[in-house]
Amino acid sequence: GAGVSQSPSNKVTEKGKDVELRCDPISGHTALYWYRQSLGQGLEFLIYFQGNSAPDKSGLPSDRFSAERTGGSVSTLTIQRTQQEDSAVYLCASSKGPNYEQYFGPGTRLTVT
Amino acid sequence: SQQGEEDPQALSIQEGENATMNCSYKTSINNLQWYRQNSGRGLVHLILIRSNEREKHSGRLRVTLDTSKKSSSLLITASRAADTASYFCATVKNTDKLIFGTGTRLQVFP
Numbered sequence: 345g346a347g348v349s350q351s352p353s354n355k356v357t358e359k360g361k362d363v364e365l366r367c368d369p370i371s372g373h374t375a376l377y378w379y380r381q382s383l384g385q386g387l388e389f390l391i392y393f394q395g396n397s398a399p400d401k402s403g404l405p406s407d408r409f410s411a412e413r414t415g416g417s418v419s420t421l422t423i424q425r426t427q428q429e430d431s432a433v434y435l436c437a438s439s440k441g442p443n444y445e446q447y448f449g450p451g452t453r454l455t456v457t
Numbered sequence: 458s459q460q461g462e463e464d465p466q467a468l469s470i471q472e473g474e475n476a477t478m479n480c481s482y483k484t485s486i487n488n489l490q491w492y493r494q495n496s497g498r499g500l501v502h503l504i505l506i507r508s509n510e511r512e513k514h515s516g517r518l519r520v521t522l523d524t525s526k527k528s529s530s531l532l533i534t535a536s537r538a539a540d541t542a543s544y545f546c547a548t549v550k551n552t553d554k555l556i557f558g559t560g561t562r563l564q565v566f567p
Contacts, residue, residue: 375553387545387557400554435500442553443488443507448500 346370348449350436356455357426365421365452369438376419377439377446378411382432390434393419394441426456461546461558469564476533478561480546481526487549489522491531494543494560503531503544536565 349368357363369376378390389403393413404410408426413419423430433453437446461482470476480489491503506513506522506529513520519532533540543562547555 377554379555379557386559387547387555389554389556392554394553403554437500437555439553443505443549445490445502445505446555447502448492450499 348436348438348447350434350449350452352452353450354453354455356457359428359456360425362422362424363426363454365423365434365436365454367419367421367436367438367449369417369419369436370447371417372440373438373447374416374441375439375444375446376413377437378419378421379435379437380432381435381451385432387435390421423454426454428456430454431456461548461556463544463546463558463561465561466559467562467564469566470536472536472538472565472567474536474565476536476540476563476565478531478544478546478563480529480531480558482529482546482548482556482558483527484548484550486524487551489520489529490547490549490555491518491520491529492545492547492557494545500545533563536563538565538567541565 351366374395376393381387391411392400408424411421433451435451437448439446464479488507490505492500517534522529543560545560546558
């Protein structure tokens with residue numbers, strides 16, 4: 345595709361349920377990032393994948409959060425046992441690599457009730 | 458966590474005027490990037506300036522970087538109503554992750 349795509353665009357879930365958010369990066373981009381944006385915390389880095397290197401997980405807020413990137417392309421962010429404070433817009437981005445601009449997807453708005 | 462502060466938090470101007478937004482950050486960087494966000498969703502990359510550069514232009518955008526003061530500014534000249542958005546600076550240090558500032562909400566009135 346022409347840009348980064350994310351699905352679903354909106355997700356409402358009950359507290360305690362698990363959710364999976366998907367990101368399709370731009371074809372050929374080796375780097376993939378997850379961020380989240382919430383009213384209280386602004387835009388926060390979560391996790392970064394670069395090629396076959398071990399991901400940088402330093403931004404994940406708790407062990408309930410995990411992410412995978414299969415085949416160097418599609419990525420899934422999983423949140424287990426969701427809490428109300430997980431409500432946010434989750435943004436995915438990809439780039440050609442270090443020190444290149446990042447291209448963002450439209451985001452997934454997660455609401456935990 | 459956010460590294461940077463942006464100032465002002467909100468800015469309202471008339472079409473045709475120039476808009477200046479400032480960004481300050483805390484640590485050394487490899488590069489600094491500016492992004493625009495409409496309606497609280499997708500971010501659009503505007504411009505990237507590397508730590509060894511002092512000024513860059515792209516169309517109506519002008520970005521400056523002062524690494525000694527750990528600050529950057531974004532100037533939008535001859536603003537248009539379509540420039541209404543939130544603008545974020547983001548820094549890149551050793552790894553490639555973006556550390557965002559707090560953002561400036563720009564309103565351009567026709």
